[in-house]
Amino acid sequence: MFYLSRIEHTLRVPPDILSRPLTDAIKAELEKLFLDKVIANLGLCISVYDITSIEGGFIFPGDGAATYTAVFTMIMFRPFVGEIISAKVRESDANGLRLSLGFFEDIYVPANLLPDPSHPEPDPRKRDRVTWIWDYNGEKYVIDGQDEIRFQVHSVNYPPIPVEQPKESKPFAPMVITGSLDSDGLGPVSWWVGAEQAEEEDEEV
Amino acid sequence: MKILEANAGPLANYEVLNFLKSKGASKDPTRVLADVAPSEYKVYDYLIETAACNQTEENVGEFLEKCEKYDLAKAEVLNIINIRPSTAVEIYSIIEHCDMRLGEAVEELVEMATEVLPLPPTEPATEEVNIEANKKTADQDNNEQQVDEDQEKASDKEPGQTS
Numbered sequence: 001m002f003y004l005s006r007i008e009h010t011l012r013v014p015p016d017i018l019s020r021p022l023t024d025a026i027k028a029e030l031e032k033l034f035l036d037k038v039i040a041n042l043g044l045c046i047s048v049y050d051i052t053s054i055e056g057g058f059i060f061p062g063d064g065a066a067t068y069t070a071v072f073t074m075i076m077f078r079p080f081v082g083e084i085i086s087a088k089v090r091e092s093d094a095n096g097l098r099l100s101l102g103f104f105e106d107i108y109v110p111a112n113l114l115p116d117p118s119h120p121e122p123d124p125r126k127r128d129r130v131t132w133i134w135d136y137n138g139e140k141y142v143i144d145g146q147d148e149i150r151f152q153v154h155s156v157n158y159p160p161i162p163v164e165q166p167k168e169s170k171p172f173a174p175m176v177i178t179g180s181l182d183s184d185g186l187g188p189v190s191w192w193v194g195a196e197q198a199e200e201e202d203e204e205v
Numbered sequence: 206m207k208i209l210e211a212n213a214g215p216l217a218n219y220e221v222l223n224f225l226k227s228k229g230a231s232k233d234p235t236r237v238l239a240d241v242a243p244s245e246y247k248v249y250d251y252l253i254e255t256a257a258c259n260q261t262e263e264n265v266g267e268f269l270e271k272c273e274k275y276d277l278a279k280a281e282v283l284n285i286i287n288i289r290p291s292t293a294v295e296i297y298s299i300i301e302h303c304d305m306r307l308g309e310a311v312e313e314l315v316e317m318a319t320e321v322l323p324l325p326p327t328e329p330a331t332e333e334v335n336i337e338a339n340k341k342t343a344d345q346d347n348n349e350q351q352v353d354e355d356q357e358k359a360s361d362k363e364p365g366q367t368s
């Protein structure tokens with residue numbers, strides 16, 4: 001789920017923070033530049049782990065700031081395909097589910113990757129919202145958004161930045177995870193706690 | 206920007222959590238004074254509710270040692286540490302071709318994982334207590350009522366379905 005990545009970057013350090021120790025100043029600049037942003041094919045930047053080397057300090061003619069080249073390690077959020085992650089439901093509509101990790105919210109579970117067979121039922125309280133229900137052996141298991149949901153990473157995409165965005169479209173997401181719930185052990189955690197319990201009791205009887 | 210090394214090593218959830226704690230994320234209740242960005246607090250809030258919150262270097266080290274004999278891939282071990290499965294069915298999805306590779310050893314692996322890795326403190330603990338409580342009340346009902354066998358079976362199944 002989390003990886004370290006080594007990155008080299010040339011950055012401008014404005015003079016007002018040069019009164020601080022150089023590593024602190026550069027770290028602050030790097031955090032301002034990278035934190036909570038997605039680098040294509042590398043993932044979401046979580047935190048600057050450490051700074052390996054700092055070189056330069058050149059002041060370009062006509063520029064009132066020093067330019068440094070820093071090599072640093074960053075903690076990245078980059079799930080691998082097949083990984084199991086727990087998340088919470090954010091939205092549930094006719095197309096499927098949208099899950100959230102708190103710090104990352106572009107996780108979609110399309111209807112065809114929900115447990116098979118499932119069907120949606122309209123939510124009486126909210127328009128456009130539905131509740132997905134898994135029919136298993138005549139019993140109904142509801143994805144109600146209360147509990148934690150385990151999903152398997154089906155794919156991770158980094159869509160190219162659009163030149164022009166149509167009006168009233170969703171905000172652009174630089175990293176989109178497609179999740180799957182269609183396997184044993186996935187879905188709301190309570191489904192499986194209950195299942196195990198029922199099995200044991202069947203054996204006891 | 207130049208990417209020198211895209212993958213300089215994976216981190217487990219508990220390692221990221223420890224890193225954020227070492228930056229002071231857990232100490233500052235106002236969340237203003239510590240040198241931690243708001244986005245880092247979001248990660249911290251997520252991790253503190255997962256199984257990672259009580260894991261330590263020693264726990265995980267012990268788990269890695271005991272894991273060696275199962276011949277699992279690194280990613281699978283990492284995933285088990287992050288999720289801390291407590292039932293066999295949760296492991297099936299983590300490990301590829303689980304039946305073929307592990308067979309009967311799955312139960313053993315689950316038992317070992319739950320033993321070595323500490324319990325996440327909040328929700329799962331209360332869930333287990335609830336189940337136990339349900340079980341107890343179900344048992345009591347059985348003793349008190351002494352109904353015929355068919356009804357007993359029905360009431361036995363109840364806690365599993367409701368929980």
